[in-house]
């Protein structure tokens with residue numbers, strides 16, 4: 001198993017180009033099984049989660065060819081409709097095949113994802129929406145078994161604006177008979193990106209990116225060539241790195257519109273931010289002010305940036321409170337940050353952070369994707385050596401992160417840990 005070793009303390013500077021968004025690529029690749037034919041996806045990040053969805057599709061008879069950041073997919077021979085436990089266990093986003101399988105094959109058998117390190121993460125809203133569309137849903141032996149003679153448009157109110165739930169229901173509804181209205185839909189940019197691809201395929205979706213999405217069912221879809229949007233969480237991670245290390249980084253190939261909540265908060269910390277035609281430039285170096293954040297569905301502050309922002313607050317001047325409102329257990333990075341000298345107290349879904357002058361390098365363990373990114377950031381600012389184990393979590397969602405940080409001047413390397 002690989003480890004990442006960091007000698008902290010260097011202000012990072014230079015330019016970095018952001019990769020395609022994992023959480024946009026996953027539903028877009030899943031959407032390819034809605035119809036048979038040849039798809040091309042560009043700007044696909046090279047990641048473990050992308051391998052996972054590709055393997056899942058291959059096992060269903062889909063031909064997948066990856067050439068760097070371009071993925072060719074031929075869905076003509078899709079012949080299975082199952083996502084087995086072994087695959088869903090490795091990546092819960094495998095649930096994204098449920099909607100498209102049901103729409104095309106009229107049946108699907110997908111393992112229930114179960115909980116994960118950051119929370120219970122039920123899928124009741126996906127299943128409730130699908131049954132409103134006319135699917136017969138059974139839970140049996142840890143699997144969701146869904147079938148439908150014909151899906152029919154319906155009014156669906158989501159109790160919570162679930163991201164993958166909105167995506168699953170949008171994909172199921174595009175081939176349904178009649179009109180579906182999703183209310184309290186998630187507004188994340190990845191939803192609008194998926195709707196953009198589906199509309200290019202011939203779907204009729206309006207309002208994606210707003211809380212009300214209207215989907216008029218169509219009879220047929222066609223394969224397309226499409227490009228994955230930039231990863232706003234990767235971009236945000238580099239922006240925090242600039243502020244944290246007192247550096248000066250131009251984050252290229254990102255969409256500043258998707259980063260407004262973070263830009264607003266980073267400015268309050270004292271970082272200088274310039275939105276330019278070629279990217280977002282973040283300059284740190286002065287005093288870091290303590291700023292409170294609360295995570296919320298988009299356009300609120302993203303839960304996927306909470307752990308990284310916490311590292312910045314750990315070395316800020318004064319006290320801050322971070323409230324996690326999306327996942328019930330997303331503070332698992334805190335105990336590792338405490339081992340590096342951070343002064344953080346947890347009470348329910350609030351973390352009280354008292355800034356300290358310095359973090360100190362330590363051996364730490366990654367526990368989930370964004371927690372791993374926070375440990376890398378902590379290592380970059382800490383005095384001495386940080387050794388991060390279980391970095392396979394990082395590889396699920398960040399493309400060549402340590403190489404990108406090395407190019408910005410960090411002393412960081414990946415080593416193969418001794419067994």
Ligand code: EPU
Nearest residue numbers: 023093121122123124125126160162163164165326327369
């Ligand atoms: N929820 C329910 N019932 C449901 C669905 C969700 O109660 O049927 C709850 C969840 O337990 C959670 C909240 O609703 O408390 C929001 O969860 P959501 O469904 O929106 O999350 P998700 O779709 O499972 C996606 C991203 C996550 C990201 C969240 C929130 C993908 C593949 N995953 O997850 O990304 O944190 O939205 O923005 O898009 C990551 O990339 O590290 C990651 C975890």
